[in-house]
Amino acid sequence: MTVTALTPPVTTTRPPRAPGIVRQACDVIALTGRNLVHIAREPLQLSDVTVQPVLFTLLFVYVFGAGVVLPGGGTYADFAIAGLLALNLTTSAMGTAVGLSTDLNSGVIDRFRTLPMWRPAVLVGRSLADLLTATVCMAIVAVTGLCIGWRPGGGVGSTLAGFALFLLFAYALSWGCACLGMVSKGPESAQGVGLVILFPLAIVSNALVPTERMPTVLRTVADWNPVSAVTSAARQLWHNPNPSASIPAWPMQHPIEASLLWCAALLVIFAPLATSLYRRRTTE
């Protein structure tokens, strides 16, 4: 059967045809902005990246710090800030899963799907909004750290490199959480499952305590945990106490390389997986 194209009525405003990539960027920017408004208006999500980092930082440094003796010396504050950044960024990655799951379970996703937009913009816009949120979270931990005596000592370049590594890790992790958001039934279950995965991931690591005295199994897990690699890399870049440097496991000897490899692996696995899950979830 042949289909004859219709003459559109004169009243129609044809949306201007922008070049593909510009159009895609516009869609991503529009959705990133929308997601940021969401985070700002959701008290729980907002406190995850504002109040919680301050609280965690102060609690850990003053409560745990009093009881932890670092092998090789150094203050707990200097040791802990990299670890607290890792802890906060890892647990706040849950926001990606919760946000995406919320969208998928609301009518808004149908609105997006009937618009002539770039479909992956829903995912990219989410990950970029969460990257910006992670940046805010990171800045708050860093400022809190500076207030209580933490000092990065490797020069401006190294300091920025450490922060950049954390953001890269947060970004890569958010794609994993995007997959979680897509396979969960709703935001509550995304949050529940996310907590069960992310909390141990953050804790069974060198982030808050040196790993030397952990039981062998936990210690092996901790030494190969991507969170440990990123934390170690930051401590190394910032010239902060880094007891893990004496651990022979490869990631602890080469934390920067290990971090980059972990991030690349997370992105290579989860970004395409998230895209395909999204396609499946929105096809009926």
Next chain:
Amino acid sequence: MPTDSMIRAEGLKKRFGATVALDGVDLDVPTGSILGVLGPNGAGKTTAVRILTTLSQPDSGSAWVAGHDVVREAVAVQRNIGVTAQDATVDGLLTGRQNLVMVGRLSGLRRAESRARADELLDQFDLSDAADRVLKGYSGGMRRRLDLAAGLVTRPPVLFLDEPTTGLDPTSRVRMWDVIRGLVGEGVTLLLTTQYLDEADELADRIVVIDHGRVIAEGTAAELKTATGGARLEVTLSHPSERAPAALEPFVAGPVHVSHDGRRLRAPVRSESGLATTVVRALDTAGVSVDDVEVHQPSLDDVFFSLTGHPTEDPDDVPDDVPSAARLEVARS
């Protein structure tokens, strides 16, 4: 496909597991007209709309909107349609204005154009005062109007409204009808689903009745009513009269039923213009004094019942007479 059809579907079938949602649906909506798709909950109305708006793909059959295949040319279809779904598709955490601007941006309008269009629509839909409030503070009716506005941002030539007034209180409903009528003046082609028979009667040029995934009747409201059978005549006399039934005999299409008190007479009639006048004149000639004459047209409820053998009411249905804006809010939260 004739070029004057803006929406056309042929043999659409769709099943979800063991449930057959659509069982071969054909639709044809000429440019600039309104088609009302009428049916109870679960009849397949929403599935049909989801296929026509590219949200869902048919198992078999084809459909075209504005000349584009809904499966193979989804983006071209999306550029020509505005959709107001049954569930609110506006973003509850954004303000009304932010919602409309976002839709404009995602439809490819420039920022300034999106803003200007948002202002225009907020004004047109009487939402200017609430423009910068977060949607959580909107009533059900305001939300629906915003949802409709969101479908109009790019001035699409084809509109789909899936149960636009379900769950609205009577006042908001009538207001929504006015808004929808206004759109049609602009030459828009509209497909509207509803389970309210009066709504289809009120708004649509043609009506398609769907039940269990099939089109069971099609026509104008008047045609459907005629197909169901004629009108009903009810006469109330001032005093009982034995001459009255005989006087009515030439006009009726069946037996004349007389009430116990002998004052009320009821009979099926063929609806024709001037019937009431003729009846009164005949009774007057027979010396019968009349208090009241009513010619009842069959409602679309009667139509539905005679077509399907079951009433339209669904146990899960929101009753017509209960203001349900509050309920909508509860369902959303």
